[in-house]
Amino acid sequence: MKLVTWTLYFLWILPLILSKEIAITCIYSEECLLPCQSSYHYIIHWYKGEKAVHSYYLGKDQLAYQDGEYKGRTSLLIPSEIKKGNVSLSLKHMRIQDEGRYKCYAASDTLNEEKFVLVSVEAxxxxxxxxxxxxxxxxxxxxxxxxxxxxxxxxxxxxxxxxxxxxxxxxxxxxxxxxxxxxxxxxxxxxxxxxxxxxxxxxxxxxxxQEISVEDEVILPCPFTKNNSFILTFSTAVLSYDSKNSKQQIRDEWKDKVSFSPEDGTVKLHNLDKEHMGTYTCKTTTAQQITTKQISGNEDTFICPVPKDQKYITTLDFDTTVLNYDSRTFEKPILDQWTNKITFPSEDSGAVKLSSLNQKQHSGTYTCESTTAHNRYITHTKVTLTGMKSHATMKIVIPIVVFVLIIAGICFVVKRCKRQHSQLDHKHTILKSKTTCTVKHNQHLMMSQK
Structure with a gap:
């Protein structure tokens, strides 16, 4: 008799909800949020084609199978936002290769949902x-x-x-x-x-x-948009304007010679002399990302990464030009007051190493511009120094602290000596009292015997 075995397969299919795709544009090298809303947030998966971008279940990120392209670049929002149904993906350091169609998959125990985000990247x-x-x-x-x-x-x-x-x-x-x-x-x-x-x-x-007489004025067009800022230079920076906050700065010696009209983006030059003949450059730039670093005074910080395997010229500015470096000639002029604070190129990072900084003098934004034969790299690093005192304050505070400690030590020694002296006087009084009592007692006995 043959034994017949039957195997039953059960396929559990969750009802799937589909929705229209969303198109977004991300900015190269910046952080971008891929939006996705869902009522189901027990299981969350993000995919780009067959690549696993980010996974979340059992109440935490699960990144064991994450594609290498996305390591360290992805995150979901805080848990309270996820519980509200916001399962959007944050993708850092956007690359051109990140362009494409992303799938947002969200599921509960019984239902799931798929949404799609079409990402384009722009530099x-x-x-x-x-x-x-x-x-x-x-x-x-x-x-x-x-x-x-x-x-x-x-x-x-x-x-x-x-x-x-x-x-x-x-x-x-x-x-x-x-x-x-x-x-x-x-x-x-x-x-x-x-x-x-x-x-x-x-x-x-x-x-x-163009040619103008000394009495005439010249109008320079410097067009810009609300997201732009520009700098007018003539040997050195003459005028800078930031359209985001309408902040305008004019060099002191040019204040009676330059005026700017934000309405039409024109610069007027007047009261010029022969020394003002030459080329005026108006450079307009878009807003650039600022990196923020918070360090204590005894830490070193690295800024201004340099182009790899290329000849380059690097300029570091902090209120004024601090460092110029030409990798072709290895010339490295550093402003005198910065010579003991800058190491460049730093052997361990290939960047500018700042050390022994002062909280009051050296907190602020450092602008680094590195130029190669074909490219210009501009980085802004905002450095905030914490947990330190200025050198002037420390010079005052340290002697005061030492003086107070010395006085406290002297007072302690004097007080202890007085206490010991008092104890000796007390012992001497007790001993004297005992001796007197003994003498009187002996006299009393002798009189009794008589």
Missing amino acids: PVKSVDITIRADTVTCSTTGVYPKPTVSWSSDPPANNPLSSHYETDEKLFVVTSELKIGNINDLYTYNCSIKDTKDKTLYIASLKQ
């Missing part, structure tokens, strides 16, 4: 440089994504430009356009326009030469 134009050398005007921008378009306008008219671009390892574009102009006239205007292909924002760099 906006930070600055446009225009220079003239010999018979060529060059316009360039670096670290841009997607690839922008370049156009020219000029007076006098020029030949067709020659434009080129290449892609960096980070998938960012470096764009250069050259305009052959032949003989340079005494008066000329060259405008280079770079247009962002995504949001159609137009960035314009102008190179203009």
Whole structure:
């Protein structure tokens, strides 16, 4: 007799709820929030294609199977937000490779839900440089994504430009356009326009030469948007303006010569002398990310990472230029008062090492600009020093503390000596009293015997 075995398979299928996808744009190198709302938050999975981006269940993150591309870059919101149904994903240090379609999967014991987020990444134009050398005007921008378009306008008219671009390892574009102009006239205007292909924002760099008499005023166009700031330079910074907070700064010796109109973005120069002849550069930049560091006074901090395997020039500014370094010649001028506080390049990090800082003098924002043959890297680091006193205060406090301790020690010794002396006097009095009593007692006995 044969034994027949039957195996039953039960397939448990949870009802699935689908919704429309959401499209968002993230900024390169910054943090981006991929939105997702769900009533089910017992199990949460984020995927990009077959890659596991982030997982959460049993009340905590479960990252054992997370794809290596996302290690250390993902997080959900705080538990109270998750309980409210906000299962959004925070993705740090956005890369161009992060573009794509992400799936947000959320489930309870009986139901689950899928939502999709379409992510695009943008590296906006930070600055446009225009220079003239010999018979060529060059316009360039670096670290841009997607690839922008370049156009020219000029007076006098020029030949067709020659434009080129290449892609960096980070998938960012470096764009250069050259305009052959032949003989340079005494008066000329060259405008280079770079247009962002995504949001159609137009960035314009102008190179203009004009003649004015000493009595006249000259108007310089410095166009900007609400997210821009700009700096006007002539050998050194003359004027800076930040459109985010409408903060304007003019160098003291230029205050009677420069005026700025935020309404139309024009700079007026007047009361000029022969010493003011030359090239004025108006550089407009978008807002840049600021890194914040909080350290105590006895700690070292590393800022200003340098480009790897490339020749570069690095400038570090803190109110004024603190450090200039050229890796081609190894020249390293450092401001005198900073010589014992800066180590660069630091062997252990390849960055600027700051040490022995003073809370009052050295807290603030450090701006580092590193320039290679093709790229410019700008970083801002806000350093806050805590848990320390200024040197002047310490010089006063330490002697006072030492003096107080010495006085306290002397008082303690004197008080102890007095106490010991008092105890000796007391013992002497008791002994004297006992001796007197003994003598009187003996006298009394002798009289009794008689």
